[in-house]
Amino acid sequence: xxxxxxxxxxxxxxxxxxxxxxxxxxxxxxxxxxxxxxxxxxxxxxxxxxxxxxxxxxxxxxxxxxxxxxxxxxxxxxxxxxxxxxxxxxxxxxxxxxxxxxxxxxxxxxxxxxxxxxxxxxxxxxxxxxxxxxxxxxxxxxxxxxxxxxxxxxxxxxxxxxxxxxxxxxxxxxxxxxxxxxxxxxxxxxxxxxxxxxxxxxxxxxxxxxxxxxxxxxxxxxxxxxxxxxxxxxxxxxxxxxxxxxxxxxxxxxxxxxxxxxxxxxx
Amino acid sequence: xxxxxxxxxxxxxxxxxxxxxxxxxxxxxxxxxxxxxxxxxxxxxxxxxxxxxxxxxxxxxxxxxxxxxxxxxxxxxxxxxxxxxxxxxxxxxxxxxxxxxxxxxxxxxxxxxxxxxxxxxxxxxxxxxxxxxxxxxxxxxxxxxxxxxxxxxxxxxxxxxxxxxxxxxxxxxxxxxxxxxxxxxxxxxxxxxxxxxxxxxxxxxxxxxxxxxxxxxxxxxxxxxxxxxxxxxxxxxxxxxxxxxxxxxxxxxxxxxxxxxxxxxxxxxxxxxxxxxxxxxxxxxxxxxxxxxxxxxxxxxxxxxxxxxxxxxxxxxxxxxxxxxxxxxxxxxxxxxxxxxxxxxxxxxxxxxxxxxxxxxxxxxxxxxxxxxxxxxxxxxxxxxxxxxxxxxxxxxxxxxxxxxxxxxxxxxxxxxxxxxxxxxxxxxxxxxxxxxxxxxxxxxxxxxxxxxxxxxxxxxxxxxxxxxxxxxxxxxxxxxxxxxxxxxxxxxxxxxxxxxxxxxxxxxxxxxxxxxxxxxxxxxxxxxxxxxxxxxxxxxxxxxxxxxxxxxxxx
Ligand SMILES: Cc1cc2nc3c(=O)[nH]c(=O)nc-3n(C[C@H](O)[C@H](O)[C@H](O)COP(=O)(O)OP(=O)(O)OC[C@H]3O[C@@H](n4cnc5c(N)ncnc54)[C@H](O)[C@@H]3O)c2cc1C
Ligand code: SF4
Ligand code: SF4
Ligand code: FES
Numbered sequence: 115x116x117x118x119x120x121x122x123x124x125x126x127x128x129x130x131x132x133x134x135x136x137x138x139x140x141x142x143x144x145x146x147x148x149x150x151x152x153x154x155x156x157x158x159x160x161x162x163x164x165x166x167x168x169x170x171x172x173x174x175x176x177x178x179x180x181x182x183x184x185x186x187x188x189x190x191x192x193x194x195x196x197x198x199x200x201x202x203x204x205x206x207x208x209x210x211x212x213x214x215x216x217x218x219x220x221x222x223x224x225x226x227x228x229x230x231x232x233x234x235x236x237x238x239x240x241x242x243x244x245x246x247x248x249x250x251x252x253x254x255x256x257x258x259x260x261x262x263x264x265x266x267x268x269x270x271x272x273x274x275x276x277x278x279x280x281x282x283x284x285x286x287x288x289x290x291x292x293x294x295x296x297x298x299x300x301x302x303x304x305x306x307x308x309x310x311x312x313x314x315x316x317x318x319x320x321x322x323x324x325x326x327x328x329x330x331x332x333x334x335x336x337x338x339x340x341x342x343x344x345x346x347x348x349x350x351x352x353x354x355x356x357x358x359x360x361x362x363x364x365x366x367x368x369x370x371x372x373x374x375x376x377x378x379x380x381x
Numbered sequence: 382x383x384x385x386x387x388x389x390x391x392x393x394x395x396x397x398x399x400x401x402x403x404x405x406x407x408x409x410x411x412x413x414x415x416x417x418x419x420x421x422x423x424x425x426x427x428x429x430x431x432x433x434x435x436x437x438x439x440x441x442x443x444x445x446x447x448x449x450x451x452x453x454x455x456x457x458x459x460x461x462x463x464x465x466x467x468x469x470x471x472x473x474x475x476x477x478x479x480x481x482x483x484x485x486x487x488x489x490x491x492x493x494x495x496x497x498x499x500x501x502x503x504x505x506x507x508x509x510x511x512x513x514x515x516x517x518x519x520x521x522x523x524x525x526x527x528x529x530x531x532x533x534x535x536x537x538x539x540x541x542x543x544x545x546x547x548x549x550x551x552x553x554x555x556x557x558x559x560x561x562x563x564x565x566x567x568x569x570x571x572x573x574x575x576x577x578x579x580x581x582x583x584x585x586x587x588x589x590x591x592x593x594x595x596x597x598x599x600x601x602x603x604x605x606x607x608x609x610x611x612x613x614x615x616x617x618x619x620x621x622x623x624x625x626x627x628x629x630x631x632x633x634x635x636x637x638x639x640x641x642x643x644x645x646x647x648x649x650x651x652x653x654x655x656x657x658x659x660x661x662x663x664x665x666x667x668x669x670x671x672x673x674x675x676x677x678x679x680x681x682x683x684x685x686x687x688x689x690x691x692x693x694x695x696x697x698x699x700x701x702x703x704x705x706x707x708x709x710x711x712x713x714x715x716x717x718x719x720x721x722x723x724x725x726x727x728x729x730x731x732x733x734x735x736x737x738x739x740x741x742x743x744x745x746x747x748x749x750x751x752x753x754x755x756x757x758x759x760x761x762x763x764x765x766x767x768x769x770x771x772x773x774x775x776x777x778x779x780x781x782x783x784x785x786x787x788x789x790x791x792x793x794x795x796x797x798x799x800x801x802x803x804x805x806x807x808x809x810x811x812x813x814x815x816x817x818x819x820x821x822x823x824x825x826x827x828x829x830x831x832x833x834x835x836x837x838x839x840x841x842x843x844x845x846x847x848x849x850x851x852x853x854x855x856x857x858x859x860x861x862x863x864x865x866x867x868x869x870x871x872x873x874x875x876x877x878x879x880x881x882x883x884x885x886x887x888x889x890x891x892x893x894x895x896x897x898x899x900x901x902x903x904x905x906x907x908x909x910x911x912x913x914x915x916x917x918x919x920x921x922x923x924x925x926x927x928x929x930x931x932x933x934x935x936x937x
Pocket of ligand 4: 181183185186
C-alpha cells in the first residue's frame, strides 16, 4: 500500500483484528475456476476475496464490498448440475469446483423523463417502456436475481398498473443488471423499477406535511435568535444546555411532547 | 454455517437474561447514560487516544499537526504524475463545473450546478454511485416534527456529539437547511418510510435527544443515491459522467485559482486534462486506509484522495486526528467481517451485552464513547465473547426487537441484514449478532465555509472529504444530511462562481513542483505516491511472482 510500512506493536485495541486480507496460515485450499481457469484458494472466503487471493486486482466488478451497490454480479455453475447460479461476489462464499464469471456490466437502455411532467398514471410507465408488455413470464429474471427479488411478479404488477406493489417488491434492487441479461423480452427491468419508485415517492405516497411546516417555520426566522445565542455561547454554557436536554424516551409514541416548549414551533 | 458449538453456550447466557431485560425495556427502564466524566474515561480506550498511532506532519499548511500515520503517509508522498511531462495546453475536456466524486455530495452538487445553468462534468473513480453514500442504511436527521423538535435541539445534539468543537456556522447551516433537503429529496422521488398520512417515521440515533432520524427502510443511502443518480441520467445533455477516472491532481491557473484537474482512466491507463471554470471536490472518506489496522465498513474507493488533492493546493485540514469507529460492525462470521450493523438495531431496542449476557453500557452513547466502552469491556475487563476465529466480540441482542415490537419486525425493518445473516445460516430475529468497532467515518477533512468555499478560489468542497461541521465526532444520520445539503450548496456556489467570478488564465501544475520541493526540503525521501486510488489487497506471494510488474503505489 502506498508506503504504509507495517508498524510494529499495533494497538492492543486491535491486536485481535486482522486487516481485510484473507487468512494465511493453515487453511484448507479448494479449487475454483475463474472464467474457466483453476485457482486454489482458502475455503470460507467470498468470491471477491478469493479472486483477490488468486491475484486479481479489481477495477471493475467491485464497489461497496457490502452487498448494496450491484457492481459485483457473478454467474456460476457447479459440476454435474444443470442450473445457472448467481450471486454477489462480495457476499457469496466459494464452493469447491464452482466455475464463475463476473458480470460487472450489462448494456441496458434507459428512457429519459422529466419527473415533473409525469403523472402517477400507470400508462406513463408503459409509454416510456413499452417492452414491459413483451414479458413472456418465463421467470428467468426472478431466478437470477441475487437479491431474491420477485422480478417477474414486479413486472406483472406494473403491467397491471399496481405501482405501489411493484415498489414494495423491488425495493431492495441494487441494479446489478443480471435480470436484464437473462430477459427474453429484452427489457431493462431495474430501470423500469427505478422509474416506478420515483413516481411512487414523488407522486403517489402522500407528501409529509410536517416537513413542509418545519421548513417554513425555519424560513420565518423563528429560531434565528435562539440559534444565534447558541452559536455565540461558550463551551461551559453549551455543556450545561446539552446536559439539561430532555430526552424523548425510546418506547413512546410519536405524539410525545417535552415539558419545555420554548424552542419549538408550537410555543 | 450457523453459529458453531463453541458459541452456543454464550448464546444460552444471552437467552437466560433476555426475558428480564425485555421486561425492563417495557417498563421504560434504561441503562443509565454515562456522566461527562464517565464518557471521558471510556474515551481513553478509543483508538484516537493512542499516541503511537499518529505523528506530526512535516509539510504543508498544517505542518506540525499530529494525525494518524496512514494520513501522514499520504500527505508526505509524491504525485502520481511528473508535472513536467504533463502537457497542460492539450485540453481533453472543457466545462463550467467539474465535480470530482460520484457519491451523494458530488451528485447533489452536479444537479444543483446544472440547475443554475452550468454545463457539468462529473468524474468519479468507480461507477457513478459506488460510494459510501450507497452504503448508508440507518437514516438521515432533520428536525421535522415541530411539536417536539427543532433546529435548536438538533444544534445541541450535533455539538455534544462533536465535543463542542464544531464550527458554529456550519452547524447552523446543517440544522436549518435539513428539512429543506428532505423536501428536495422527497420531490425527486425518494421513498421515505411514512405512515398513510405522509408522516415520516423517525427514530433515535446515538446522541439524539429527539427521534429525528428519518429513513427509507434499512437502505436509506441506496434509496437516495440511486434516485439522485437516476436524475443525473435524466440530465445527460448537461451533465457528462466519466467513470473509472479518478482525479489524481487539481490544476490551478496563473492566478492561483482552481481551474480543473488531471484524471486518470484506470482502464486504459491514460491521463486526461479537464479545464473547468470551477471545481467541486467530493471524494468522500478514508476507510480503506485501515487506520491502525481496523477493518472497515467503507466502499472500495474510500482512500482519502480528496484530502491529498486539496492539501497539495494549500487547503488546510482539521479534525483529521479523530477517526470514527462504528461500534457495531460484524466480527463473526468472518465472511461478513466489517459489515455495518446500523445503530437502528439499538434504537429499536436491542441490548448490547458482554460474555455473561449482561449490559455494561447505555446503548446510545455517541459512537466514540460506545466504541471505547466495547474495547474496554473486551480488552481491559476480559468480558468479550471469544469468537471461533480467535477474536473478541460484543453481542447485539436483535431478537429483543421482535419481542418488543411484534414478531416479524426484524425481518421487516432490517430486511437487508436479515438476508445477509440468513445466507450464513443465522436468523437474527432469533439469534443475537457478534460485533466489534470498525473504521467507519472520516470525522475531519479539508477546511471550508458555509458556502463550501475553500481558501483556493474556484475550489469548492462538500461531503465526507470536508471537516468542521461534525467537530471531533459525527452523529449517525448527520452525514447523509451533510453530504446532500453541502453538496447542493457547493454545486450552487461553484456554478455562481463560474458565471460571475471566474478569471481566465494559464493552467499550471507549479503547486505540485513546489510540494515536491517542500518534501525534499523536509528531508522526506520516499517512493510513496498519493492519492492511493485503490487499496492494496494483493497477496505478498502474488507480488513476489509478478516479476515484470512495476507498481506505482498500489496500482500496477
Ligand atoms: C456502511 C456505511 C453506513 C453508513 N450509514 C450512515 C447512516 O445511516 N446515516 C448517515 O448519515 N451516514 C451514514 N454513513 C456515512 C455516509 O454514508 C457517508 O459519510 C456519506 O455518504 C459520504 O458521502 P460523500 O458523497 O461525501 O462520499 P461518498 O459517497 O463516499 O462518495 C465519494 C465518491 O468519490 C469517488 N472518489 C473517490 N476518490 C476519487 C478521486 N480521486 N477522483 C474521483 N472520484 C473519487 C468515490 O468513488 C465515490 O464515488 C454510512 C457510511 C457507511 C460506509
Ligand atoms: S431486480 Fe435485477 S437489477 Fe435488481 S437486484 Fe435483482 S437482478 Fe439485480
Ligand atoms: S425474464 Fe423478462 S420475459 Fe422473463 S419473466 Fe422476467 S421480465 Fe418477463
Ligand atoms: S461490491 Fe457492491 S454489491 Fe458486491
